[in-house]
Every structure is written in structure tokens, then in C-alpha cells.
Amino acid sequence: MANPTHRHSRSRRDKRRANWKGQFPNLAECPECKELKPPHRACDHCGYYNGKKILEVVSKEL
Numbered sequence: 172m173a174n175p176t177h178r179h180s181r182s183r184r185d186k187r188r189a190n191w192k193g194q195f196p197n198l199a200e201c202p203e204c205k206e207l208k209p210p211h212r213a214c215d216h217c218g219y220y221n222g223k224k225i226l227e228v229v230s231k232e233l
């Protein structure tokens with residue numbers, strides 16, 4: 172029966188998770204403002220996606 176025979180130790184489980192926790196490094200340049208953004212997301216800085224403004228950007232800077 173396809174079942175794990177032995178449970179892995181906490182150490183082994185944590186070592187495995189250490190590699191994927193908080194993984195989000197893939198960033199692409201926004202074609203509008205040249206800021207880095209995750210691909211297939213609207214840009215945080217200018218609110219553009221696919222050449223159209225679809226988000227109203229609330230400025231966080233003073």
C-alpha cells in the first residue's frame with residue numbers, strides 16, 4: 172500500500188520547508204514604469220496591466 176513507512180523527523184521536515192518558505196523572487200520589469208513586479212500581476216507602481224490602467228494607485232509616499 173502506498174503509504175509512508177516512517178515519519179520524517181522534525182529536523183528533516185523543516186529542512187525541506189526551508190527551501191520553499193517565502194519563495195517569490197521571480198520579478199519582471201513593468202513595461203510602463205520599469206519597476207519590478209511579479210509576472211501576471213498588475214503593477215503596484217503605475218496600476219497598469221496589459222497596457223491599460225486597471226488599478227488606482229494610492230501613493231504611499233508623502
Ligand SMILES: [Zn+2]
Binds near residue numbers: 204215
Ligand atoms: Zn508600472
